[in-house]
Amino acid sequence: MERLLPSDPSLIGGHRLAGRLGAGGMGVVYLARSPHGAWCALKVIRAEYADDQGFRARFRREAELASRLTSRWTVPVVAADADARSPWLATAYVPGPSLAEAVALHGPWPEAQLRGLGTVLAEALDGVHAAGLVHRDVKPANVLLAVDGPRLIDFGIARAVGATALTTDGSVVGSPGYLSPEQARGHTVGPPSDVFSLGCVLAHTVTGRPPFGTGGAAAVLYRTVHQEPDLDGVPEGLDRTVRRCLAKEPERRPSARELRDILGEFAADAWLPEGLPALVAARAARVLDLPVPEPTMVAGPAPVDPYDAQPSPTRRRLLVAGAAAGVTAAAGAGAWWQWGRNNASANTGSGRRARHVVALLGNPDRPFYTAQERGARLAVEQHNQDARRTIDLVLRTTDDRGTARGSAAAAARLADDPDVSVVIAAGTNATVLAALPPCTEARLTVLVTRADHDDLNLVNTTSALVLRSTRTVGPGAALRYLNRAVKPGRTVIVHDLATEAESRATINITSPHGKLNGETVIEEVAADQDFTGAARRIATRPRDAVVFGGVNPDRAAALARALRNAGHQGARVAGEHVLATPFLAVGEGWRIGTGYIDASADPRTKAFAAAFRTRYKRAPGPWAAEAYDAVRFAAQGLAHLDDDGRSTLRSVLLRRPWQGITRRVSFDAANQYFQANDDGGEFLYVVTGGAARFVSRSDDIPKKT
Template sequence: MERLLPADPSVIGGYRLAGRLGAGGMGVVYLARSPHGAWCALKVIRAEYADDPGFRARFRREAELAARLTGRWTVPVLGADAEAREPWLATAYVPGPSLAEAVALHGPWPEAQVRGLGSALAEALDGVHTAGLVHRDVKPANVLLAVDGPRLIDFGIARAVGATALTTDGSVVGSPGYLSPEQARGRTVGPSSDVFSLGCVLARTATGRPPFGTGGAAAVLYRTVHKEPDLDGLPEGLDGIVRRCLAKQPESRPGPRELVDVFGEFAPERWLPEGLPALVAARAARVLDLPVPEPTMLSGPAPADPADAPPSPTRRRLLVAGAALGVSAAGGAGAWWRWGRGTASPSDGSTRRTRQVIALLGSPDDAFHQNQVRGARLAVEQHNKDAGRTVDLVLRTADDRGTAAGAAAAAARLAADPAVSVVIATGGNTTAPATLPPCTEARLTVLITRADTEELNSANTTTGLVLRITRTTGPPAVLRYLNRAVRPARTVIVNDLATATASLSAVRITTTYGKLDSKTVVEDVAADADFTAVARRIAVRPEDAVLFAGVRPDRAAACARALRDAGHRGVRVAGEHVLAAPFLAVGEDWRVGAGYTDAGADPRTRAFAAAFRARHGQPPGPWAAEAYDAVRFAAQGLTALGDDERSTLRAVLLRHPWQGITRRVGFDSVGQFFQVQEDTGEFLYRVTDGTARFVTRSDDIDAKT
């Protein structure tokens, strides 16, 4: 448990907060005292997630259903408010470790204790399903251990906030390794999905290993759907029933009541393995001995003059920071606490304007960053020429040194600067994810233009918005090219294990999710192997299409060379990461999908290209137009923001889709991932004479392409 932050409230719905039990992208879980003195876990959902009326309706329904649960192995709901600015739910507090922590600290459990655990959790699931709920996130971290038995937590609300659903773009925001195959495929799930997850939990508890291995989410999900579980070391008495729980087909799995019959009635005596009762008792004593929490903010009668009112939690936090910097809350500081928004109020009656700083974070040594700086500068200058504007934009640049550590440090400096309103992260998959933790802590919005790693698919950030399709969906432009223009009888997916996690993203999209209309075959190539043998097998059917699923240009070049030498004549495609000198030298006639346009060749960006040349004396390079759009997207959000604090900008940007010159930007209202739709900013290139030449936009691909 952590101490309350200065920005945390003292009381929510009559519950006095004592500390933080955890925090994530969706909100914070507090330890609190109920009005009657009982300890409880109070989950608060951030306001920006509650802007969608549909969310509140789901939250309300799930809270009402969860309140019906009266089983002994689930925690009772003590109170909830779906209409609060930040909706909250309070449940009884279980002062014990999670099953995940217990297995990590003490290792696998004996068969007798696993049976007791299985019986109790199966009984809990039976009650959950009877109440009309599907848990959808049964995992060791959601099982708490008490002296008298386990408790299943986080039912219902996980579904309400979209934390365990498979998003429509193929990105998983739940718990890979415990999701059922149907959940991993994005299909409708029912009670049998929870049984599969329970089987994973029991296997992990009995063997100490997750049954579908570890690694990246794509790899784990692929094994969940296509491979058999690893149950080596599972006691013989558990093997049969756990395997039935882990059946690929939902109808082949047992129901919770059958599981209770198989495992037997739960016996509270010695249900925990040796060593764990002491841990559970120590945790309980540490929490139950806490004093009644004191207020974290001033309380008392409301002052008559608003100027005498105690500062809001956000303002109080800033005043504390200001004191640390030697800034007074009065006098020269002025409106410093309003995130540095200087206000221009000319006496001639013209429009009142606020000043908003946009920081571009990237490396000066990165040519793509320099392209983005130029595109962003043009957007800022054009915006500031509008006489009717209510916001003046200021562009700043920050150096991330091209490393994750440099990006994290630079982001922390920007997050600590109240004058910065939004950060645009221009770097790739190494640096962009590192900007999120410090900005999430400060509630500073980060717009990501170029990176496409799976790490960015998670909704567990309150600040990041990815302004493009990520690698989770595969390379959409080449998938559309194969489906609409080529229509091969068969496509061979070359799975380069030198970049296994990245490659599996494309493998999963083309196989598990069936995004290719043709028959597909996967050819694995070991990290230390060349492509000669694979190319020879492929060349036996020379008209087959080939999709290179790796991301290293040198490996793509080796694959292209091997296919050429083997006599393959079919269409060959890849994603944008291969576009570098080694591949371009040998990748003649390959089609490549990319997330950036050639603004000079794209008919829809010609006006931008002309303005760019006039301003900078050269044509726009890759990602310049995308950065131009990022600034304009941020500007419309900052304009709508008005005098609100910067922490609410992300919620403003999420509310309405926006059309730029490169793509339509829109986000799912619950999962908050970039929505895959028409005009999503994917572009097709063809390698000719050592150069990648623009062909068309993804949504314009047809049989004539």
């Protein structure tokens, strides 16, 4: 549990808030004390959803349906208000660890205990389905372990069977690695989808790993749809049952009731593996140590629900200060706020601003470094000129020597320097990957601007946040161009084995859930082959579109020449890594998807471009605007740090979406997925006259381009 933020209310629907249990794409979950004194988990829906009256109607209906759940293994809804300014829903609080945490800390479960767990969860799902609901997010993190048995929680994306979903058909809702193939494809789902997810949970619990692997969301979704699960280590007595749950076709899976009967009885006195009873008991005891939340208002009129008329954070701080000074308030209110609230900033009221060093890690001799350094410096200068700022920034440049070894050494020095608050990694995949271990060990946040390796985007195991789309999503804007402007009947994906791993990422994203519309075929070219034969085969259907999956500019140039010579006339697209002189010389007409914007050509970045020209007497180059955004993103997080300093910056940055000039970034806590391609954060260029010319953001690609 985390402390409340200064911006959090203290009262919602008569419930006193005690802390934050988590935050996700839909809203924030608080630990709260009900008007009757019971602890509960209270989920508040974000304002962007609350403004949609259709959403309110669906929220009201589904809260009513969820309140009908009577199984002892589901967490009951105790109160809800769909008409509040920000709709909220409260459920009973289960003070135990999640199954995900238990497996991570204590390892896989024995077969006997797994059967008991599966029996209870199947019974819970049977009750959910009988009430006309589909959970749609069954995963280890949504199973809490109480002393008397597990509980299935979080019906935040549950939907009524046969009713309009909270999201429209065609979108993927749920957690990659645990959702069903039909869910991965964005299709309508029913109770069999929950059974598939339960099969994934059972496999993970008994083996210690997800059955469809880890990595980027797109890769996991692809494996879920097209590949068999990894069930090595599942006991022989359970293997057939788990495989039935994980059948690709929904009709081949058992029902939740049938699964409950197969798995057997639940032994309440021995359902937890060795070592876990102590963990569960310790977590349950924590709630007993929590102080009873007291009102934050001074004596006088009855407290006002802040979600109907919320006092400003400033006023609340004044009221708390008054309480601490002995103004007529409930006894203990000052102590409660000291425990429950962060300081808004270490600078507040001191008359002096805290100073934070932003380190730019890269090599001045590498392409694009100078543009990033200038963009970052401009952001620091503009920040320090703002009279409203609460902190000061200092930019420090650190040379990584352009090598993995040099990057690791430089990162270690930064990690050991207590003055450094955040690192902006301006280097390549090789250098940035090498910088992560020392920074992660020191809990020093790393903001990645240009590098795009999927191993960087592991939210749970590194201290990095990748402020761009990675290869997992392929050349996003180029694929959208094909879908929106070209609409080919067939697309050929050229799989270049010279850079097989990178090319494979593009192949993966085109198939599982509709990143490319229409028919797709793969043309594989060996590393020691040229593209003449492949181009001739492609040109037999000259209007087919072509996607180059590789990243090598020389290989891309060879393909471009071969297609031209063979008479191919269709659209041709690739990713940003091909943009070098060999390819630009022969790639006329190719559309390229990139992670960087031309700041001089887009209306939303023209103010930045003008300031850049004034400061440096030239137009901003690639990645300048992205580095500018990285500093600004860091600054708004640094302004809200508590006394724990830089070690908490990453969690502060993950708490709320942020809009920059290049893109919007956000964190989905339920799926543990940090997304940095919102709001058109992928960009389309066209090769013309030996250069790449900016066309548009991905969201703005016109029907005819």
